[in-house]
Amino acid sequence: xxxxxxxxxxxxxxxxxxxxxxxxxxxxxxxxxxxxxxxxxxxxxxxxxxxxxxxxxxxxxxxxxxxxxxxxxxxxxxxxxxxxxxxxxxxxxxxxxxxxxxxxxxxxxxxxxxxxxxxxxxxxxxxxxxxxxxxxxxxxxxxxxxxxxxxxxxxxxxxxxxxxxxxxxxxxxxxxxxxxxxxxxxxxxxxxxxxxxxxxxxxxxxxxxxxxxxxxxxxxxxxxxxxxxxxxxxxxxxxxxxxxxxxxxxxxxxxxxxxxxxxxxxxxxxxxxxxxxxxxxxxxxxxxxxxxxxxxxxxxxxxxxxxxxxxxxxxxxxxxxxxxxxxxxxxxxxxxxxxxxxxxxxxxxxxxxxxxxxxxxxxxxxxxxxxxxxxxxxxxxxxxxxxxxxxxxxxxxxxxxxxxxxxxxxxxxxxxxxxxxxxxxxxxxxxxxxxxxxxxxxxxxxxxxxxxxxxxxxxxxxxxxxxxxxxxxxxxxxxxxxxxxxxxxxxxxx
Numbered sequence: 001x002x003x004x005x006x007x008x009x010x011x012x013x014x015x016x017x018x019x020x021x022x023x024x025x026x027x028x029x030x031x032x033x034x035x036x037x038x039x040x041x042x043x044x045x046x047x048x049x050x051x052x053x054x055x056x057x058x059x060x061x062x063x064x065x066x067x068x069x070x071x072x073x074x075x076x077x078x079x080x081x082x083x084x085x086x087x088x089x090x091x092x093x094x095x096x097x098x099x100x101x102x103x104x105x106x107x108x109x110x111x112x113x114x115x116x117x118x119x120x121x122x123x124x125x126x127x128x129x130x131x132x133x134x135x136x137x138x139x140x141x142x143x144x145x146x147x148x149x150x151x152x153x154x155x156x157x158x159x160x161x162x163x164x165x166x167x168x169x170x171x172x173x174x175x176x177x178x179x180x181x182x183x184x185x186x187x188x189x190x191x192x193x194x195x196x197x198x199x200x201x202x203x204x205x206x207x208x209x210x211x212x213x214x215x216x217x218x219x220x221x222x223x224x225x226x227x228x229x230x231x232x233x234x235x236x237x238x239x240x241x242x243x244x245x246x247x248x249x250x251x252x253x254x255x256x257x258x259x260x261x262x263x264x265x266x267x268x269x270x271x272x273x274x275x276x277x278x279x280x281x282x283x284x285x286x287x288x289x290x291x292x293x294x295x296x297x298x299x300x301x302x303x304x305x306x307x308x309x310x311x312x313x314x315x316x317x318x319x320x321x322x323x324x325x326x327x328x329x330x331x332x333x334x335x336x337x338x339x340x341x342x343x344x345x346x347x348x349x350x351x352x353x354x355x356x357x358x359x360x361x362x363x364x365x366x367x368x369x370x371x372x373x374x375x376x377x378x379x380x381x382x383x384x385x386x387x388x389x390x391x392x393x394x395x396x397x398x399x400x401x402x403x404x405x406x407x408x409x410x411x412x413x414x415x416x417x418x419x420x421x422x423x424x425x426x427x428x429x430x431x432x433x434x435x436x437x438x439x440x441x442x443x444x445x446x447x448x449x450x451x452x453x454x455x456x457x458x459x460x461x462x463x464x465x466x467x468x469x470x471x472x473x474x475x476x477x478x479x480x481x482x483x484x485x486x487x488x489x490x491x492x493x494x
Contacts, residue, residue, distance in 0.1 A: 006039035006080040006111075008049040009069050011088045023053050026084040029113045034082055037111075042078050044068055073108050085114045086132070096133045100126055167191070167219040167232050168271050181268035188271045190216055191238055194229060195272055199279055201464035204230060206457030213453070230284055234259035239277040240270025299348045299460055300326060300470075308473035308488065312336035316344060326472070339474050346482035351470055352447075354490055355463060360440045364466045364492060385417040467492050 010026040027049050034041055044050040050065040066089075072078050083089055089110070090096045102108065103120040110118035119125035164171030164179065168191050171181040190211070197207050204226050212223045219228075236243035236259060243260035259281050262274065272280075298316030305314045307328035312335055314326035326347060330338030358364045392413065396406040443462070450458035467490040476483060 004037070004039045004079040005042050005077065006034045006037070006082050007042040007044075007069055007072060007078045008034065009051075009066065009081060009083045009088060010049050011052040011063065011066070023051055026088070026113075027051070029084055030082045033111065033113055037080075039080060039082075042072060044072075070102060073102060073106050076106070078108055081108060081110045083110070083112055086110065086112050086118045086129070090133060093130070093133055096129060100129070165219070166237065168238055169268060171268075179267065181266075183269055183271060191232060191271050195233055195276055195280055197458065197461065198233065198283055199276065200461045202461035203457040204284065206455055206461075210453065210455060210458075233280045234277065234284060236260060236262050236274075236277060237266070237268075238271045239274040240266050240268060241274060242266045297456055298324070298326070298344060299456055299463070300344075300351060302460065302464075304460065304463060304467070304469050305347065305351070306469050306471050307336055307340045308471040308486070309339045310337040311471075313469075314340065314342075314472065340472050341475070342472050342486065343482060347472070347487065350482070350484060350487060351463070351490070354470075355466060356440060356443070358466070358490075358492070359443050381420045385413060385420055389413050389417065465493070 008027065008030040010023045010030065012023050012026070030049070031041070041048055044065060050069040052063045052065045069078075069081065073081065081089070090099055099110075100120050103110070107121075110120060112118055118129070120129060164173070164181065168184055168187045169181050170184050171179050173179055194207050194211070198204060208224045208226055208229055211229075216224070218224050232238060239262075241262050242264050243262055259277070300314075301316050303313040305326050306312060307314060310328065312328055314336075315329050315334060316324060317327055317329075318324050324344040325341050326344055328334070328336035328338055328340040330336055355364075389410070392401075392406060392409055395401045396403065401409075447459060447462060450456075450462070470490045471488040473486045473488075475486065
């Protein structure tokens with residue numbers, strides 16, 4: 001038989017100590033084993049080992065080097081997998097079962113520095129491996145629970161956890177072990193601007209594009225993305241609070257993160273208020289808002305103009321003569337009645353002028369001022385109803401109630417939740433009021449600045465801040481020009 005081929009796999013989940021299990025030590029020990037056995041070494045491209053550094057097998061994160069190793073074994077290029085200890089290959093039962101299947105399929109063998117040859121070709125060897133991974137899995141879960149408890153305890157005390165330098169804040173460790181966290185004024189101004197614009201209805205992507213165009217850098221000096229800006233805006237940290245999310249052990253702000261539980265007032269000052277962060281969380285996780293694509297060139301898209309016959313939002317679409325219309329689209333393309341269509345440019349100008357007139361005579365500011373107020377009670381009601389709905393769904397999923405019972409209970413709860421959300425939207429009028437409180441000159445200036453920058457989203461947000469929608473009726477025979485009589489009075493906010 002020819003010389004056996006061996007591939008070395010190294011992994012460490014947290015390379016802080018640099019001690020015995022460090023990747024470099026693993027590599028040296030494994031290569032020494034390969035040399036003693038007289039095996040030839042299978043390289044991972046330009047490197048002599050397959051290495052995943054600072055990647056935990058228990059976390060479930062992708063391990064690219066391990067994936068390449070499996071591909072090499074499957075291709076018949078490897079006779080022995082060499083690793084420092086068998087737990088470098090797997091810590092979860094599902095990963096062990098995949099390895100067992102790989103061994104059975106390819107007849108590859110596993111050799112370890114610490115535990116000798118790891119025999120997965122016999123019933124006894126597989127049983128011992130399964131027992132070992134169960135113990136290791138339990139130990140990892142116990143460690144995770146201890147870490148979670150410690151993190152929550154620190155959160156409840158309002159203490160600093162993690163990085164001292166985050167966007168908006170800079171900190172230092174004092175000689176007595178405490179920390180001093182201070183607001184970075186320039187970055188705080190950016191956070192407040194972003195919050196104000198998002199709360200007024202502007203798309204997050206629009207704000208991101210504007211910041212990048214203006215050369216406003218993120219924490220690491222690069223450009224902003226939606227996920228990084230969302231992570232800043234929904235974090236309790238910027239409200240001067242500690243937060244905690246069960247099961248979350250790192251500080252990465254993934255695109256789907258909705259913010260953790262507000263646990264305690266923190267040791268540092270807030271840049272925004274808690275109420276503002278709560279409002280931002282609602283805005284940035286609202287499914288209806290998510291369906292409104294950013295970057296649209298139709299000013300009144302996203303529900304600002306609806307069909308006067310069926311109430312369906314009109315869609316913007318190009319026409320054959322190169323113009324653009326707002327149209328009620330019938331099935332199967334849309335869900336409307338198909339009875340209404342109107343020229344885009346004319347309607348955009350007309351609606352903008354209606355808003356300008358209302359701002360000029362003070363009607364909008366008066367309505368917003370009357371409708372705005374303390375939203376704490378409304379926030380609590382929305383939260384309570386959302387919890388009730390989730391509990392109801394859990395009861396149905398567990399079989400404690402039947403589907404008819406679930407539907408019967410769900411309908412009134414959903415109706416109450418919709419009403420509570422509408423009330424909360426009216427109370428969240430502070431940012432809308434700020435947009436119009438400067439009068440028509442200030443509003444016009446903002447409008448034209450957005451237009452010069454090509455930010456239709458910002459202009460749309462300015463309209464959405466003061467009105468919910470306008471309705472357009474069907475055309476009247478014989479009236480071929482734009483007919484303002486077809487357009488209703490705007491449904492003003494508040």
